[in-house]
Amino acid sequence: MALLRTEKVCKRFGTLEVLKNIDMSVEQGEVVCIIGPSGAGKSTFLRSMNQLETITSGKIFLDEELFLHRENNVTISRVEQAEYKRLLLEMGMVFQAFNLFPHKTALENIMLAPINVKKMSKADAEELCRGLLDKVGLAEKADEYPIRLSGGQQQRVAIARALAMDPKIMLFDEPTSALDPELVGEVLSVMRSLAESGMTMVVVSHEMGFAREVANHVIFMCDGLIAEEGPPSMIFSAPENPRTRQFLNSVL
Amino acid sequence: MSSQNKKPARVNSRLRVACIVVAAILVIGAVMALVKPPMSDLVERIPEEMVDRAGANYSQTEYNYLIFNIARGRNVRTAESDTYIGIFGMVIQINDGFPAKLANMLFWLPALLSGARITISLTIVSMLAGVFLSVFLALGKISKIKLISKPCSAYIFFFRGTPLLMQLFFVYYALPMMSTALTINDKFTAAFVAFALNNAAYCAEIIRAAIQSIDKGQFEVSHALGLTYAQTMRLVIIPQSFRRLIPPVANEFIMVLKDVSLVSLIALSDLTHTTRSINSSSSSVLVFIPAMIIYLVITAFFTFVFNRLEKRFSVYQ
Ligand SMILES: Nc1ncnc2c1ncn2[C@@H]1O[C@H](COP(=O)(O)OP(=O)(O)OP(=O)(O)O)[C@@H](O)[C@H]1O
Ligand SMILES: [Mg+2]
Numbered sequence: 125m126a127l128l129r130t131e132k133v134c135k136r137f138g139t140l141e142v143l144k145n146i147d148m149s150v151e152q153g154e155v156v157c158i159i160g161p162s163g164a165g166k167s168t169f170l171r172s173m174n175q176l177e178t179i180t181s182g183k184i185f186l187d188e189e190l191f192l193h194r195e196n197n198v199t200i201s202r203v204e205q206a207e208y209k210r211l212l213l214e215m216g217m218v219f220q221a222f223n224l225f226p227h228k229t230a231l232e233n234i235m236l237a238p239i240n241v242k243k244m245s246k247a248d249a250e251e252l253c254r255g256l257l258d259k260v261g262l263a264e265k266a267d268e269y270p271i272r273l274s275g276g277q278q279q280r281v282a283i284a285r286a287l288a289m290d291p292k293i294m295l296f297d298e299p300t301s302a303l304d305p306e307l308v309g310e311v312l313s314v315m316r317s318l319a320e321s322g323m324t325m326v327v328v329s330h331e332m333g334f335a336r337e338v339a340n341h342v343i344f345m346c347d348g349l350i351a352e353e354g355p356p357s358m359i360f361s362a363p364e365n366p367r368t369r370q371f372l373n374s375v376l
Numbered sequence: 377m378s379s380q381n382k383k384p385a386r387v388n389s390r391l392r393v394a395c396i397v398v399a400a401i402l403v404i405g406a407v408m409a410l411v412k413p414p415m416s417d418l419v420e421r422i423p424e425e426m427v428d429r430a431g432a433n434y435s436q437t438e439y440n441y442l443i444f445n446i447a448r449g450r451n452v453r454t455a456e457s458d459t460y461i462g463i464f465g466m467v468i469q470i471n472d473g474f475p476a477k478l479a480n481m482l483f484w485l486p487a488l489l490s491g492a493r494i495t496i497s498l499t500i501v502s503m504l505a506g507v508f509l510s511v512f513l514a515l516g517k518i519s520k521i522k523l524i525s526k527p528c529s530a531y532i533f534f535f536r537g538t539p540l541l542m543q544l545f546f547v548y549y550a551l552p553m554m555s556t557a558l559t560i561n562d563k564f565t566a567a568f569v570a571f572a573l574n575n576a577a578y579c580a581e582i583i584r585a586a587i588q589s590i591d592k593g594q595f596e597v598s599h600a601l602g603l604t605y606a607q608t609m610r611l612v613i614i615p616q617s618f619r620r621l622i623p624p625v626a627n628e629f630i631m632v633l634k635d636v637s638l639v640s641l642i643a644l645s646d647l648t649h650t651t652r653s654i655n656s657s658s659s660s661v662l663v664f665i666p667a668m669i670i671y672l673v674i675t676a677f678f679t680f681v682f683n684r685l686e687k688r689f690s691v692y693q
Contacts, residue, residue, distance in 0.1 A: 174600055175599070176596050176600070212602060215600075217597070217600040219593060219596065219597060221591075221593050223591070223594060223596065223597040225594070225612055226616060227615050227616050236611060236612075237602060237603065240603060240607055240611060241601065241603060282597075286600070289601060
């Protein structure tokens with residue numbers, strides 16, 4: 125069963141067409157990596173999934189339920205409000221810039237949403253969140269403010285924060301691009317163990333090693349189109365599209 | 377935590393010197409307070425002819441300060457005066473020169489301080505009310521709903537675009553003529569209303585700028601975590617803008633402190649109005665010196681308070 129599926133998703137900024145008829149389907153437990161040159165529309169696509177951008181036209185399905193259907197910038201149908209909120213929370217998002225709350229400690233960052241959105245009790249939230257901090261290897265940093273954490277640690281806190289809402293699918297937008305090279309590894313290993321634990325993930329990344337080893341499915345996006353897709357073995361060793369070959373040559 | 381351990385020894389010795397100085401001043405003050413002659417001794421020295429007991433111009437004044445007391449008799453018709461200071465068990469008469477001028481300033485001090493009390497309380501209450509209102513105005517102005525943002529923008533435009541003095545006159549003189557329901561008889565309340573409304577407009581702009589300076593990623597991650605707009609503002613954006621708000625709000629506070637002097641034009645006896653009346657009744661310009669010193673002391677005090685606040689809110693920066 126597809127957890128997340130899109131049909132003919134288009135997005136325009138003014139006259140600039142950023143996404144052109146994107147069809148994608150993510151199965152339960154699958155790790156999908158989206159690669160592609162800068163400006164291909166990868167971020168825009170991820171952001172359209174959890175409604176940080178509003179698509180121009182197309183359909184988005186979550187749990188095989190029609191979540192949103194728009195044509196020509198007009199909403200044709202959308203799930204009713206309570207369901208909309210619930211489905212939005214099925215997607216957790218990790219940003220390139222971490223976006224931790226600077227005025228909250230690591231633990232408070234993670235606890236904020238469970239307490240205020242899920243109305244969890246403080247004690248329950250603290251137990252859950254300390255467990256998550258432990259999972260990303262930062263149990264002893266619970267009371268540090270983000271400013272005192274390294275980039276890699278901040279991104280791990282951000283991952284734990286997204287996990288605290290118990291999402292079914294995690295969206296990563298270049299989670300390691302803002303990091304110093306020596307800090308990339310710690311974040312990737314957290315993501316790897318997350319994938320191994322069966323989390324469904326959509327990862328936009330320039331880390332080809334991660335895509336090759338962890339992904340089940342790789343999508344090469346270019347100029348707002350899916351230029352080529354398939355299992356990593358195929359994309360990385362025998363790409364068919366010359367654009368894919370050209371891109372891989374430039375990054376590998 | 378670490379800064380406490382790293383405190384250099386020099387700071388500690390400086391602290392000890394400061395403690396010794398303060399203790400010495402306190403001891404000297406206590407001694408001076410105990411040995412100063414009683415008020416009646418001073419008052420009895422004032423010659424009978426100095427004291428004009430006719431009508432309202434009774435002009436024998438006396439003040440008791442902690443470490444000295446001071447009494448003055450003044451003949452209103454001849455404008456002659458006698459001033460006595462009781463200090464360290466002695467009674468000293470001073471009638472001219474610098475000591476007399478200083479004594480005069482001390483005579484004005486109680487009136488000036490009660491003026492200062494009005495200035496400070498008007499500043500604080502109108503600032504509090506203004507900041508409270510301004511949060512709603514700022515949120516209203518950045519709202520996407522035109523029906524909310526347009527009136528808020530208009531309000532801000534109006535109050536920033538017309539003179540404060542005109543707004544004060546409007547509240548105090550014009551409103552009562554328009555409707556009895558809008559009549560504000562008490563000068564302090566009228567001034568409070570005008571200043572709070574005006575303040576709200578300025579603070580709203582400060583708050584709007586602070587909110588809009590917060591990284592857009594904070595809104596995005598709040599959305600991704602399922603926070604509502606109100607929760608995002610209350611839990612994420614406004615707390616972060618606090619520290620950025622403090623310097624401009626402190627600045628605004630000090631502006632208001634001085635703008636409050638406009639109330640002397642509706643004859644509310646704030647510090648400026650009191651200074652002006654002492655100036656005209658005593659025909660001495662010296663009163664401006666203690667008055668301005670009082671303004672400076674108030675400003676310095678609040679600047680200190682706001683600096684401390686800013687430090688407190690920057691733990692995470
Ligand atoms: N809010 C916006 N308004 C106008 N144009 C935008 C906006 N956001 C993105 N774009 C444009 O859409 C195109 C795709 O942007 P997007 O950020 O999705 O690319 P990307 O594939 O994520 O690239 P990168 O690898 O650099 O992150 C770019 O040309 C960009 O300039
Ligand atoms: Mg991007």
